[in-house]
Amino acid sequence: MREEKHIIGYGESGNSKEVFYSINPSGKENSAVYFHQATAEEVNQAVQQASSSFALYRKIPAARKAAFLNAIAAELENCGDALITTCMQETALPRARLEGERARTTGQLRMFATLVAEGSWVDARIETALPDRKPLPKPDMRYMNIPLGPVAVFGASNFPLAFSVAGGDTASALAAGCTVVVKAHPAHPATSALAGKAIQRAAQSTGMPDGVFSLLFDSGTQTGAQLVTHPLIKAVAFTGSYRGGKALYDMAVRRPEPIPVFAEMGSTNPVFVLPEAAQQKGATIAEAYSASVAMGVGQFCTSPGMLFYPQQAADFNGQLSNVFSNITGGVMLAAYMYHAYQAGVEERLALPAVATLASGKAPDTTDTHVVTPVLMTTHSDELITQPLLREEIFGPASIAVPVTTREAMLALAHSLPGQLTATVHGTAEELPAWQELLDILEQKAGRVVINGFPTGVEPVSAMVHGGPFPATTNSSSTSVGTAAIYRFVRPVCYQNMPDALLPAELQESNPMGIYRMVNGGRAFTQL
């Protein structure tokens, strides 16, 4: 049995005698590592170092921050197969998925490195002085985004690499110039330790200040609560359940000094099938929908959990039922998720108006915590009146709802809470007539998908992985894509600041060669 300690800046710590273990949810061999619960002193030490190093880190030139991010990516690659096999043992996710996820994680880090090194993201705005303006001279004003301070990041269970220790939240916070304290997700602590050490090595090799990054372990909620309520923490990033995210939000807004919480809390990601589409390509949609539900044992934030289709499309129901019966379940990421899935399905099926339309296959395995995909069905009125049916079940469960009229389809859309995504399948001919549906959905969701499926979130500049509450606690943000950096900054205006004392981004000679808005003109020009 091997011990792993908290990473606090360049050091490590493991003072508590209370420990917990890395567990393989499939019941097979695990990675045989134990972890100390973080003590209050350790949490405080990590935050204090994050705060003192912030004063240094924020002033480090953009090119060096970019080198740090690139070094993290390289160190994750240097972890070699150990990172993949450790993660497979802790999550029961397959090798190909995790290799792909590592590539995505390093890709994200390098994307933010490029963004930061280039520099235009700071949204520099310059108003030049008019010393002769009457009645009063106009001063020189220069605006740009600066980092908020130390950020608490919560590792997510379902992307043990891409949304965890070295994932998008950490990458975008470090890119913004914030220091980071990560609370590791207890479902993959050994993976977290490897990623954390990769970041620690990258910080040291690129000369970042001691404390720019720390990683704390805790199988409970104490460390998270202490981080969110610590006066020196200035923002929180979280991906996970509604319950978890909302609890952190409630703590943060009740602080003497409230701070922003960017909690991405998942959603049911409704899919609407329009009449002609159901008729012309019902079989294809049914197949792709079922595959999307089954993907990764349904453990994605964007996994589709609701399907609305025209009752008139008589075949569609049968097609869907057929193909869904052939999809296969798998091992959930953790025991508690397995139990939550089973309970969530049972609770819904206990409602009089809910029935099973199809069940997928149990995989042929002796593994533990294996779930079977479930496709439920109900009446559209029931979905509107029964809030439980609009809540997410984390895992490969979904509900298919036949809809009789256009008005009922629109009413269903209206009834939805905020979503990460909303999807419409329609032919080119019928879509324009459903503009009203699209209008409703763009007000409900962060991303509107046409003739596709919500799983597969591209980490690009145009991505929105966010949406109205309860999908997130801050609808003006995204946690994927380059715009994720804006969660961790605020604008500052320098008035009549001597040129030499301005940040490089705002100096008259524009030494970084970035795009800047000058005198309110529409052009972003390089002066």
Add this chain to the structure above:
Amino acid sequence: MREEKHIIGYGESGNSKEVFYSINPSGKENSAVYFHQATAEEVNQAVQQASSSFALYRKIPAARKAAFLNAIAAELENCGDALITTCMQETALPRARLEGERARTTGQLRMFATLVAEGSWVDARIETALPDRKPLPKPDMRYMNIPLGPVAVFGASNFPLAFSVAGGDTASALAAGCTVVVKAHPAHPATSALAGKAIQRAAQSTGMPDGVFSLLFDSGTQTGAQLVTHPLIKAVAFTGSYRGGKALYDMAVRRPEPIPVFAEMGSTNPVFVLPEAAQQKGATIAEAYSASVAMGVGQFCTSPGMLFYPQQAADFNGQLSNVFSNITGGVMLAAYMYHAYQAGVEERLALPAVATLASGKAPDTTDTHVVTPVLMTTHSDELITQPLLREEIFGPASIAVPVTTREAMLALAHSLPGQLTATVHGTAEELPAWQELLDILEQKAGRVVINGFPTGVEPVSAMVHGGPFPATTNSSSTSVGTAAIYRFVRPVCYQNMPDALLPAELQESNPMGIYRMVNGGRAFTQL
């Protein structure tokens, strides 16, 4: 005695028998108008109309929204002298100030009209499809900002035109595509009614939907609370006291669906004088500081309330005391502000370590609610240990603190809560040696002013009128300048949306000719 009613969309209402009156704080003749307290039904009706008209208003082309904003500006000018004289009676502010403020208000409206008509503000981002990408095709993704929904705006007392009914919050919310319900400030209801009718006429003449704007009166807090907790209100904008803003914030974050509150709650706007500056231009700084404190009877959010200067600059103290003794007070905006000012000064002067350094002159008048400027002084240690001394007094009161060492100056800066502004006076030679002070202050304030004074907030693209809590409840925003529009929007991503169904801003042909980010490149290009 004339009656004024609530404006609800194109209609009016005044159902309550409970009324209140327009009051002249100077005790002179008032405008002899009474107002109904809004009933719960009236508030709900205004919000319902704001919500139903939002579905229409948000889809109106940008050029027509711009026409609406320009029409509001024209209608405010059409109000002629009646708007100015009414406002003078309600606020005791002088004619020149209010004429200037109207020009600023119409200027802001036209600035947002220009911004919206041009269109690049939506931050359009396009990632074009790669249908042949392996293992999976890359979809077409298009990102832009869309409006949040109906916004509740609270008129501010201290800018009865520029931060009130037709002020920057309303202008930026309407520009963003949101509908607006304004709660009028009870200290200038007749002015509010005139501005509200100007907006109503502009809405009708430019064909905006009935309900795009409503205006409610209430001398208490009930209407505000109902607005902030109404499920159909999606954001709140407020300028005023910490107590008022924090109360609205607390209500909004405790809603079943929390919403953002952009409360600008003022600050003490510290001014630091460095040794050489004190020596070389102490008299000039003392004079300008005193004038800045006296301006508008100290009733600005950016009025300087704290002055830190080197104790060694022996003359400075005397110079300051002399010039401050010659500045004149005036009538406060409302009786309750007069009493709060007197109580605030008394409470501080009752502290053993606080003394009066100078008192300004009482104006030669029989007016009521007249205050006299007060300059207090204390030890720098006292300012750090006594939180009361770091709180704002609304009005022409200020505290001057002699500081013995550089370390004490930095410690004072460190001790400050979040500020709208922080100002440093230093010679070109000494400023570089005080980089550490500037670094602290940019983390404390939304705007850092060098060798100037914080009063005078330019409504331009590079302005930040915001700052860390408790200056605001959302440090990533500004309530002045073009960036104020971003408070009321969120991004949405359209994936594989047919071109004809996309908003104009994202269509392939770029019909609005706006700047767009394409495929993550650094350039904002017109495709």
